[in-house]
Amino acid sequence: MYILSMKKVFLILTMMMVAFIAPSTAYASSEGEGGELKIKETIFHHLGDGYGWEVPFSHHHRIPLPVIVKDYNGDWHCFSSSRVTNGETYEGFYISHGEEYNGKIVGKDASGKVYRPLDFSITKNVFALWISVVVVLMCVLSVARWHRRNGSKAPRKGLGAIESLISFIYDGVIKSTLKDKAPRFAPYLLTVFFFIFGMNLLGLIVIFPGGANLTGNIAVTLVLAILTFIMTNLYGTKTYWKEIFWPDVPMWLKCPIPIMQVIEVFGMFTKPAALTVRLFANMMGGHMIVIVLTMLIFIFAPMGAAVTGATTVVSVGFSIFMLLIDVLVSFIQAYVFTMLSTIFISLAQEEHHEGHE
């Protein structure tokens, strides 16, 4: 009885948090100088990266994060992001607004020209990345520790859930596709799955440890896709390379004009590109829908209390629904990325060609 009521209380509190925090942060950031709405800016602000991490209920206070930049002279500068978040200039650097590098740290060189320094700042996304790494490490290493200590006993509860997820991916995706080569690629593919899954889920949490639109950032998905590209081609067999540069097709398709070669090489690069865009677009789309639904409240705000109230209920309801869908999408996209990576790697592992005439 007690536990049940605690669960209910927790559920209600969570709903209230979502209902209050999402609009309030959005409202805080959407209030421009004149108090008017800057909807597009707000949406992109929430989808993008940032120096400093937003806290609920306040737009002016942020969790400061280190800014690391290299100026045009080749000198390194390292300072807290709290020195520049509110439009100040520090050591010649400030956050650009509405210029070429909107929202990024920029500086002015000797001639007064705005330039973008080499930026290794620990931004919100980088910090979220580290949190994800820590979370994934803790989850996986705790299961590993269990296995090291308890031999072949099965873990229960949380550890059991993580372990069954691991064996779901390992047996269902990696082993069934790569067969006897599974142990060689399993560490990479499992790391990819759990990293993406962790980042996706953390991105759905509205407040501090989460909320960064990490897998909805093209840089993150690009790196993951490039890694799969490297794994595919680095371990590619002779048959794989032969298929690309001398495939089994009529001679006129490959000899004087290398049509097939061009297509195959193009195909090598479209695979990681598809991986990049799929994960990026799906996760960004999910975040965008939730923020747009929340923004509806403020779009309808000038129409009076009744309309605003109705919109709030509907929007919050839909936001929760979309967030729940996003939990599913988080899993599906991590799964799809892993599965496609596995398939691409396994395609490059073909040992003999059946089509010999």
Next chain:
Amino acid sequence: MELFTPEFGLIFWMFTSFAILFFVLAKWGWPVIIKGIDERADLIDKGVEYAQNAKEQLDHAREEAEKYIAEARRQQADMLRDADKMKTQIIEEAREAAQKEAKKVMEAAKQSIEQSRKEAEQNFRDEVSAFALDIAGKVVRNQLADEKAQKQLVNTLLDEIENKN
């Protein structure tokens, strides 16, 4: 669009983070877990196999036991039958022996009766012959006297005998 232009800083950090994560997990995480899961699967397979064998053996043992029980039943029935046979045989033998004994006794009795009869006959004969001789003696003695007297004598003798009997 800033959303579609990857930031170099983030790419760098992403790559570093992933490399660290991959290195740590590939060294201390995945191999241990995969080995553990595989070992457990093997253990479970072995357990199932063992259980199946045990069940088979149990079934076999049950069959064997049933066979033994049937055998025992059969033996019991045989023994009962044998006992029955033996019983009738003994009774038969006893009867035969009794009959033989009875026959023997009867025979002896017959013999002794025969003997007694013979003895009695002999006695009778002796007695009759003695009477006859007596009578004859008396007849011979009175023969010469008178015919009338003779007749009277014979009648007297016959009366005597008649009376005697």
